[in-house]
Amino acid sequence: MSSKDFSEDELQKLVRSAQSGDTECFGKIYDLFFDQIYRYASFRVPDEMAEDIVADIFVKGWEKIHSYKSKKNVPFGAWLFRIARHSVIDAYRMQQEIEEVPEDIVDSDEFNQADSLVKRTYLLKTVRKALRELPQKQREILELSFMAELPNSEIARVLNMREGAVRTMKFRALQKLEILLPTEMRENM
Numbered sequence: 001m002s003s004k005d006f007s008e009d010e011l012q013k014l015v016r017s018a019q020s021g022d023t024e025c026f027g028k029i030y031d032l033f034f035d036q037i038y039r040y041a042s043f044r045v046p047d048e049m050a051e052d053i054v055a056d057i058f059v060k061g062w063e064k065i066h067s068y069k070s071k072k073n074v075p076f077g078a079w080l081f082r083i084a085r086h087s088v089i090d091a092y093r094m095q096q097e098i099e100e101v102p103e104d105i106v107d108s109d110e111f112n113q114a115d116s117l118v119k120r121t122y123l124l125k126t127v128r129k130a131l132r133e134l135p136q137k138q139r140e141i142l143e144l145s146f147m148a149e150l151p152n153s154e155i156a157r158v159l160n161m162r163e164g165a166v167r168t169m170k171f172r173a174l175q176k177l178e179i180l181l182p183t184e185m186r187e188n189m
Contacts, residue, residue: 138173
């Protein structure tokens with residue numbers, strides 16, 4: 001189940017119950033948004049940090065849920081992703097130096113297929129490298145769009161931009177990303 005399966009009205013009912021202290025309703029919110037938040041965070045930070053940051057995001061969400069106001073015309077998902085975005089930024093600030101896990105670590109599990117692991121690792125490494133060459137705002141829009149699967153309207157709210165500006169910037173970012181990727185990857189796009 002994901003946040004896309006719930007209407008904003010249904011989600012607002014869960015939020016109001018959670019604001020009243022209903023932990024089961026917050027648990028449902030957690031279940032609805034976990035995958036999107038995890039994908040977003042894990043693409044922005046090293047894998048070993050992702051789980052801790054995601055846990056921190058939901059703890060902050062629980063602690064601050066009383067401050068969420070549906071009348072401000074910001075969907076709950078956008079509000080939660082603002083917390084996620086700031087938590088990722090805070091994690092970078094807290095770390096003096098973020099050390100990435102080497103991409104060439106061998107998986108000792110014999111049941112994993114080596115060729116698919118190598119292809120996936122190469123693909124992720126190449127895409128991450130290309131994304132790092134994009135301007136920060138374009139990179140954030142692509143991460144929110146493709147990793148967190150947020151619609152343009154919510155991305156606009158998370159980044160305090162107009163939806164049309166998000167669409168334009170996303171289009172330009174994809175064009176630039178296509179140029180930055182190796183030829184063999186461009187052919188598969």
